[in-house]
Amino acid sequence: MxxxxxxxxxxxxxGVLAVCVLVVIGTGILSVTTLIVESVPSIRQFGxxxxxxxVWDPARRQYGxxxxxxxxxxxxxxxxxxxxxxxxxxxxxxxQIGVRWLRSVISLLLEILAVIPSVVYGVWALLVVxxxxxxxxxxxxxxxxxxxxSGFGVLAAGVVLGVMVMPTVVAxxxxxxxxxxxxxxxxxxxxxxxxxETVALAVMxxxxxxxxxxxxxxxxxxxxxxxxxSLVIGDQPRIGGSLFARADSLASMLAHTLTxxxxxxxxxxxxxxxxxxxxxxTVFYGLGRSYxxxxxxxxxxxxx
Amino acid sequence: xxxxxxxxxxxxLKNALxxxxxxVMTSLAVLPLLSLLWSIGFHGIAxxxxxxxxPLSRGVASAVLVNAFAQSLVTTASSSAIAVFLGVAAAIYSxxxxxxxxxxxxxxxxxxxxxxxxxxxxxxxxxxLSGVSSLVAGVLALVLCMLPVVVRTAxxxxxxxxxxxxxxxxxxxxxxxxxxxxxxxxxxxxxxVTALLFVVARMAGEAAPLLIILDGGTASKGSLGFQPLPLRxxxxxxxxxxxPHQIAYVEALILLVTIMxxxxxxxxxxxxxxx
Numbered sequence: 001m002x003x004x005x006x007x008x009x010x011x012x013x014x015g016v017l018a019v020c021v022l023v024v025i026g027t028g029i030l031s032v033t034t035l036i037v038e039s040v041p042s043i044r045q046f047g048x049x050x051x052x053x054x055v056w057d058p059a060r061r062q063y064g065x066x067x068x069x070x071x072x073x074x075x076x077x078x079x080x081x082x083x084x085x086x087x088x089x090x091x092x093x094x095x096q097i098g099v100r101w102l103r104s105v106i107s108l109l110l111e112i113l114a115v116i117p118s119v120v121y122g123v124w125a126l127l128v129v130x131x132x133x134x135x136x137x138x139x140x141x142x143x144x145x146x147x148x149x150s151g152f153g154v155l156a157a158g159v160v161l162g163v164m165v166m167p168t169v170v171a172x173x174x175x176x177x178x179x180x181x182x183x184x185x186x187x188x189x190x191x192x193x194x195x196x197e198t199v200a201l202a203v204m205x206x207x208x209x210x211x212x213x214x215x216x217x218x219x220x221x222x223x224x225x226x227x228x229x230s231l232v233i234g235d236q237p238r239i240g241g242s243l244f245a246r247a248d249s250l251a252s253m254l255a256h257t258l259t260x261x262x263x264x265x266x267x268x269x270x271x272x273x274x275x276x277x278x279x280x281x282t283v284f285y286g287l288g289r290s291y292x293x294x295x296x297x298x299x300x301x302x303x304x
Numbered sequence: 305x306x307x308x309x310x311x312x313x314x315x316x317l318k319n320a321l322x323x324x325x326x327x328v329m330t331s332l333a334v335l336p337l338l339s340l341l342w343s344i345g346f347h348g349i350a351x352x353x354x355x356x357x358x359p360l361s362r363g364v365a366s367a368v369l370v371n372a373f374a375q376s377l378v379t380t381a382s383s384s385a386i387a388v389f390l391g392v393a394a395a396i397y398s399x400x401x402x403x404x405x406x407x408x409x410x411x412x413x414x415x416x417x418x419x420x421x422x423x424x425x426x427x428x429x430x431x432x433l434s435g436v437s438s439l440v441a442g443v444l445a446l447v448l449c450m451l452p453v454v455v456r457t458a459x460x461x462x463x464x465x466x467x468x469x470x471x472x473x474x475x476x477x478x479x480x481x482x483x484x485x486x487x488x489x490x491x492x493x494x495x496x497v498t499a500l501l502f503v504v505a506r507m508a509g510e511a512a513p514l515l516i517i518l519d520g521g522t523a524s525k526g527s528l529g530f531q532p533l534p535l536r537x538x539x540x541x542x543x544x545x546x547x548p549h550q551i552a553y554v555e556a557l558i559l560l561v562t563i564m565x566x567x568x569x570x571x572x573x574x575x576x577x578x579x
Contacts, residue, residue, distance in 0.1 A: 017397035020409055024394045024451055028417045031428045031448065033470065038431045048568050089329035097323055098330075106334055113337045115502075115567045117509020119534045122541060123556040124340040127347065165337040170333070195317055196322035217419075224421025225536050226512045231541055251512075254423055256542070258430070274427045278420060285419030 021185040042268035050272060056237035056253075058262055063269035065276060067237040071154065071247035075229065076222040078243075079165050083218055087164075088211055089170030094170070095177045096199055103127025107174075114167035122231040125160045130232050133159075133244065152234035155243040157252075160228050165218040172217060172292060176210020177203060213291030220284035223277065226251035250277045317470065341560075348557025351550040365551050368536070373558065379439075382509045384447035388500055390447075391454030398455070399462035400470075400484060410512035417452035425449045426513035438518050439530060445513035450503060457499040465491050498574030505566040509559055511538045533559050 042050065046063065053064020090110070094103050134151025145296055188202040235256055236247025251272050261267040320473035339435040355365045398410040433441040465488050473483040489496070518530055531539065533555060540552040 006479050013481050014397070014401050017393050017401060020390050020393035021397050021402075023390060024417075024455055025410070025413050027448055027451060028413060028420075031420070031424065034428045034431050035424065038427075056480055085330050086333050089326050089491070090333040093326035093330045097326055101443065104332060109334050109337050112567065115505050115509075115563055116337075117506075117511065117534055117563060119509065119511045119537045119541070119574065120344065120556050120560050120563075121340070122538070123552065124336075124343060127343045127540065166333060166336075194319035194322075196319040197315070199322070220419055224419075224423070226421065226423040227538060231538075251421055251423055254427065255512060255515060258427065271427065272432070274424050278424055281419060281421055282416055286416060289415055289419075 005193040032223045032278065033261050034097065035271055035278060036071050039268050039272035039275050041265060042272040044263065046269075050269070051276075054239060056248075058266050061265060063266065065250070065273060067239050068253055068273060070235060070239045070246055070249045071157075071237070071252070072223055074243075074247070075158040075161055075233065075249055076219055077220045078155065079161035080218055082159065082162030082216055083166040083169045084211075087166045087214070087218075088173050090166075090181060091170045091173035091177060092199060092203075095174060096195060096203070107170075110167050110170050111211055112169075113163070118164065118227040121160055121164055121228040125156065125228060125232045129160055130156050136244075142299040151244075152243075152246055153244045154233065154247050156238075157233040157247075159248070160232060161222045161225060164225060165221050166230065168218050168221060169211075169214045172214030173207065173211050176207045176214075176292070179210075180206035187252070209291045213288045216284050216288030216291065218288075220281045220288060223249075224251055224281045226255040250280075344553070344556050344560055347553040348560075349551035352557070364527050365554070368551060369554065369558065372531055372533040372536040372555065375530060376508065376562075378444055378533070379514070379532050380504065383443045384452060384504050384507065387447045387454050389452035391451050392458045392496070392500075393463055394455045395458035396488075397486060399465075400460050400480070400488065411456070414452045414455045414459070418456050420452075421512070422449045422510055423512040423516065424511060426516035430515070430516045433517075441517045442514050442530075442532075445517055446507055446510065449510060449513055453503050453506075454500065456498060457503060459493050461495045461499050462488060464495070467482060470538075494573060498570050501570035501573065502564060505563050505570060508566060509534050509563050511535050517540075520551065533562075 042063065046053065050063065050065055051069075053062070054066040055062045055064050056067050057063075090106075094107055100189055108186050130151035132151065133153065133156045136151075185198055185202045188198040193201065197268075229249050230252035233252050235248055235252070236246040237248040237253060238246075240247060254270055254274055254277070258270050259266070263269060356362050357512065374566045389556075394414075398407050399412075402410060428448065428457055429441040429445040433444070468493060469487050471482055473487040474480070514535045515533060515538055518532075537552055537555040537559060540549070540555065
């Protein structure tokens with residue numbers, strides 16, 4: 001008799017837990033549905049041409065996503081170039097060269113870089129990054145200690161994004177290096193290979209997929225970042241030729257215009273942007289995850 | 305002989321170049337953080353001193369700061385409580401009850417959801433609840449952001465519990481509930497708390513989902529509307545001016561210190577000893 005009731009309790013408990021799972025998955029479905037439903041007026045109005053219309057002009061009720069794609073892609077590419085080169089080399093040096101205490105200090109610093117909120121990055125971007133580029137591009141900078149009045153643009157946003165994405169690249173690449181077979185690297189060393197030869201011939205061939213995965217994850221993060229980008233990209237949805245030109249990205253546009261949206265059509269267009277953002281980041285994130293096989297499970301901090 | 309020596313030297317040179325390039329790149333990786341900590345620390349403390357010098361601005365500033373900090377505390381605590389409760393329950397299901405295929409499906413879905421940009425959570429709740437209550441919508445937006453991440457991290461921690469303990473517990477006649485509460489959770493609790501604190505640290509500074517719901521375009525400079533710290537900071541940065549500009553440094557400093565404290569707490573809880 002007692003056993004039966006214990007089984008009943010177990011079933012009930014499992015049922016409650018299963019409901020929680022359904023709630024979690026339900027929030028995802030609800031989110032996608034909401035984005036689709038809200039963007040219907042814009043999809044009806046503009047159709048597929050929304051994707052390549054090069055004008056975003058609320059005054060003329062013309063909405064096209066091309067300028068935003070331009071800003072997003074360009075900033076993400078700059079960010080990935082920076083984070084890819086610096087991040088991968090840093091991951092290699094954190095695993096292959098250097099003294100132990102220095103390695104652990106540097107990896108601690110990089111972990112801290114990953115927890116810093118994007119608004120705080122925004123403050124840093126306004127204080128340090130934008131004035132730097134303002135000086136470079138020959139525009140007048142603001143007085144020191146105050147926020148930048150120049151230097152906004154694609155390049156500044158890309159650099160800030162690069163810094164934000166870098167911890168992800170380092171962490172994923174490091175994990176890939178750690179899971180590469182050790183015996184081959186040791187064999188290379190035993191045969192008299194230098195550090196450089198060992199890394200190039202016996203470590204890197206096993207890490208390529210991991211690096212590719214980390215870059216895709218970085219791309220997803222770079223596309224989705226709204227707050228820090230919107231503070232320095234210049235908030236002007238247009239396709240300029242220069243890296244110093246002001247522009248706007250998908251996520252940044254959402255951050256600074258949605259609440260002040262003038263018409264229902266603009267709101268719908270913004271929700272369509274959100275839907276596109278969802279699709280893009282999901283594809284990149286999924287691609288990235290498909291390259292990364294996570295075996296070692298530990299309670300370490302995972303910045304991606 | 306000559307060629308052999310030069311070949312060896314070349315290899316050594318190549319290696320030296322390799323090591324120095326790596327060292328330079330690694331310093332470049334650390335440079336932004338040092339610059340960030342320095343600039344925000346320096347300007348934050350300077351602004352703190354100059355604000356506390358003038359009694360009038362000190363009163364306004366401390367009211368703004370205390371208000372924003374308290375609201376941040378409320379939103380973060382309540383959204384964390386909801387997300388952790390739901391998320392850990394879901395993770396217990398996926399790690400202990402679900403079969404191989406169902407578990408994989410749950411993990412895949414949650415994984416994809418955890419990569420969704422946080423600003424979209426704000427948009428979803430803005431569409432669903434904009435007229436109802438911005439506080440509730442803001443908290444739920446944070447829950448929406450956190451939930452997949454909580455499930456994913458908790459699932460990873462719980463899956464790592466050695467099966468032998470679970471089998472041993474079941475073999476001794478414990479029910480599944482008893483096994484979960486007396487074996488699985490006690491073994492995993494430290495890692496679980498650490499992992500969850502990392503998630504909370506990340507969400508405590510999240511401004512993107514809140515800014516769509518709570519900003520509303522109406523936030524004025526000195527007002528004490530509903531603005532948690534990250535959002536307050538964002539609107540001080542976007543609606544410039546001389547007074548908010550100083551207070552923004554202080555807010556950035558407070559936010560940074562708070563996040564680092566939670567992060568340090570997580571590291572402290574998860575410090576390696578045994579296990």
